[in-house]
Amino acid sequence: MLKYSKVFRRFLISYIVILIIPSIGGYMSYRTSIAVTESISIENSVIQLQKSQEILERRIAEVEGLTRQLAVNPELNVLLNERGRETNVYGIWRTMRNVLTFGQTNDFLQDYYIYLANYDLVLTPGSSYRPEHYYEIFHYNDLPQAEWKKQVLEKTHRSEIRPLSAFVSKGAQTSVITYMQSLPLDSFNDSSPAVVVVIIDEKIIASLLSGLTERYGGWVHISDAAGKTIVLQGKDEPYMNKLNTDSSFDKGKVSQFYRDDLVITTRSDTNGWVYQAGIPRSILLENANRIKYMSWLITGGALFLGLLAGLVLAYRNSAPINRMLSVMKEQFGKEETAEQSEFDFLSGNIANMITKNKLLESELHRQLPLVRDAFIKRLTAGEFESREEIVSAAAQADIGLNQGTGYAGIIQINGYSGMDSVEILNELNAARLLVKQALAALIGPLPMADMGSDKMVCLFFSGSGESAADQEVAVTHIMENLAQLVLKEYRISVQAGFGGYFASVTEVSGSFEQAKQALEYAVYMNKKGITWNHEARIKNSTYYYPLDTEQRLMSTLRAGELAEATRIIDAIFAQNLGERELSIEMKHQLIGEMKGTFLKLLDQKTFMESPLFESAKRRIIDISSTEPLDHIQAGFHAIMEGLCGYITNKKKDAHTQIIKQIYQYTEEMYSDSELTLYRVAEHVERPEKYISQLFKEVTGVNYSDHLVKVRMDQAAILLKDSRYTVDEIAARVGYNSSHSFRRAFKRLTGISPSTYRQSYAE
Structure with missing residues (x-):
């Protein structure tokens, strides 16, 4: 151990320094992780609120689209323009059947009706009512019947939305917002022939924002441009009034902390609605605390295991270096001149290779x-x-x-x-x-x-x-x-x-x-x-x-x-x-x-000589521009399948013919030692790379392997005849070197040419 102590200490110190770096950065990474996790949580919450906003605005836009469809509906327009006649029962029935089914794809349109002023009639998807009968089943808590008729049915509306109001629907108490639009769309009088009224339940809107309330346990508040509440989940009106009137709360910020909640605020550019969501601070920092625990656990374990690994690696890496140094001293002596000459030899050649490689790379990059x-x-x-x-x-x-x-x-x-x-x-x-x-x-x-x-x-x-x-x-x-x-x-x-x-x-x-x-x-x-x-x-x-x-x-x-x-x-x-x-x-x-x-394609020589020329031409001519588009498109598809199938088969026939030419030429020229793939490609008048790929695809073997097999088959026939020596046979099958021939024959058959001849004679 004393022999390797100097190098060993250097390795060990370097490993310890490397291990100290994570321990120093552990605390910094912990603090950073809290900030990053909080930032990511805020960003995700903002994105989720914005997505909910986009969905809600898209649904409202679909509600507006309904009124545009109704405005151009011919059956409804007939009813709007009838004056001084008896009730058009059939027209009302057709309108209810054809017009009042538009809401099947949008849950915002589940409950709406059309009021016809000239008939004093309310049309719903399920039935028709007189206004007083409709009011008995569906009405606002804060609007008497007369006031309802005056403000909703008899007033001209232009994409108006009535804020959140208490509402009774078939005896059930709920809260709704109301979208109102007069027909025709260009109505400017105090009263209009018809009014489209869409009643949107607060629960349907709240379901679009359930991710924020259910996932985070927070609250959601949506208000219109005048500050009137559209949706409120998780908090009450006094809390929201206090929040929006508090001077410490900045309404212009997208995200900010208020008390123990992160409050996210966005404003719609379309209708001026204000979307607010609150998320408890404890939920936001839950992941950060988990990261803190895992960071200390992983850092402590890494330090302990890293120290053990450093001891092992320091010994393992120092031992071969010392052995290599001792070998070099034994081979070259302790003088530095010998080592310097070897280094110059290696560095000179390596430097030359690097220089040429850089020149080549430079030229390639230039082109x-x-x-x-x-x-x-x-x-x-x-x-x-x-x-x-x-x-x-x-x-x-x-x-x-x-x-x-x-x-x-x-x-x-x-x-x-x-x-x-x-x-x-x-x-x-x-x-x-x-x-x-x-x-x-x-x-x-x-x-x-x-x-x-x-x-x-x-x-x-x-x-x-x-x-x-x-x-x-x-x-x-x-x-x-x-x-x-x-x-x-x-x-x-x-x-x-x-x-x-x-x-x-x-x-x-x-x-x-x-x-x-x-x-x-x-x-x-x-x-x-x-x-x-x-x-x-x-x-x-x-x-x-x-x-x-x-x-x-x-x-x-x-x-x-x-x-x-x-x-x-x-x-x-x-x-x-x-x-x-x-x-x-x-x-x-x-x-x-x-x-x-x-x-024009059929008139080319490729297809004029084909058996499908007449049938394809007739099918093209038979395509009528008065047919449905899918029939015309299918007709062109069928014609293309026939033409491409013919070309594919023709290619296969051409490939087969080329392979036959290659086989025949190889059988004739195998004895030529200069026979190469380039010579074969030149003979069949095709590019060399094309021939190589084609032969491999069709036969499954490389051409060089096929040539060796042809030569060895001929050599096996000649070895059965004792008139020729092995050297003569090698020359006859295209080998300039008998050694190369013997090696190729043994590689293919497993035995040498002499052994093969002897076994055949026996």
Whole structure:
């Protein structure tokens, strides 16, 4: 132990120092964990309250949507416009059947009615009443019947909400808020033909906020813009009045501690409602106390085990070092000159290898931007024919495609339109570089390429589990930050146009074309910031079927890529008949042009020689643009399945023919020692890498192994004939070295050539 004491002590001291670091940081991490846990809890509570707010506002918006649907309902409008006639019983029955079923998908619409002034009639989803009869079953505690008719039924309302009120529903006491809207929507008189009244139970609203009250044991309070209570759970009105009038409580803060509660406050930009939630402080610090206990337990255990491990490792690591030092002294002596020469030899060669490696890396890095730029331009231009080709090119350019979905966009530097002097171009080059650096600083490396002197194309690929809507919000946030950053730092003004979501890397070009349209729209409308394609969308008088989409569809079908062709066809239908408003004539023209694409494809030599030419042509012609869209789309799918199936079978036949040629050529040329895969590829007129992959896929073995087997089979035949020596046989089967032949023969058969000949003779 004395022999290793010096090195041992150095190792042990270093391990002890490392172990002291966690013990010093233990207390700091504990204090930090409390703050972080409290911050996370506050953040989660704020997010939960905001989500509940979004859900509630969305439900209220659906209630408003109901009134818009009723305003344009023809049956209800007939009832509203009838004057001086007997009661239209049939019309009222049809209205109750067709109109009063809208609330089946929204629990806020479970209890509503329509009051028809000309009939003095209340229509509910289940029945119809005279106002006085309805009031007997459903009424407010604080409104007499006459006052109810005056304030609710006979008054003109424009999206009014009556605050929380005590209410009797079929004898049961509850509390409700009331949404009121007069019909028609443009009613301006003191009275209107009809009023839609939606009664929303407080319990339904409170159920949306149950996570805060049940999970944390807190309270929730919602009030309207006038301060009147909409929902109150967990506290009473006096407490809330005291809270909101207390000068120590800041109503402008999102989160703050008041007494023993964390109070979270948000305000709706839509209707001015104020949402407040309170969470007990003890619940927030529950996780922090658990972390405190676990931190001390883990830190103490780690120190004890670490000290034991340090003793063991210090000995184990010091022993081999001392042994190596003793061996080096025995081999090279105690003089430092011998050790110095060995070090110089190793360091010189290692330094030389490192230098060459760095030169190679430098050259590759210098070429990489050019490769990336070319890849992005080809991708946005739609020049790739298959997804596999795109994936291979992306790997070569060191560009990660992630899920292969996302958005394409164009960033334009403003203020340089029509300027093309040398000074302006130099300034634009610098501006583009600054914008790229700013964008990289915001989100890291991003696939980008220059598009002219004042534009750049950029691709945002989705991460794992990221939806299209989430990514659109994230991209919008990034571009807004970019515009603010470059304007503030460099006085550069930018605007951007983004296309629609591409569900596959083969659809990037379509998203890019949409981005160009969006940017053109933004420039035309002088719209600053980011413009999405769906924001620029207007009613289209024509269809969208660009030439590059047609060419990509034809190329995909010629390659037999059924899945990709199906995706393109579905995208065309979605783009034109889902996202656009085409006239019947434009729809007919679109279907006709798509049929023309398939007919042009059939006229090519590949399909003209096929047995399915006539049947496919007849099926294309038989597609009628007057049929339902799903029938037309299914018809194109069926035609594509037939064409791609033919191409796939043709490829298999071609592959089989190539393999036969390789077999035949190998049988003829196996005795040539210069026979290689390159010679075989040259003979069948295909690339060497293609032949290697094809032979492996079809036969299951490498070509080199097949060549060895052919040569050994011929060698086995010649070994049965005693006229040839082993050396002569080696030369006859293509080996320049008899030693290599013997080794290959034994590796394949398990015995040497001489033993094989002897066993055959015996």
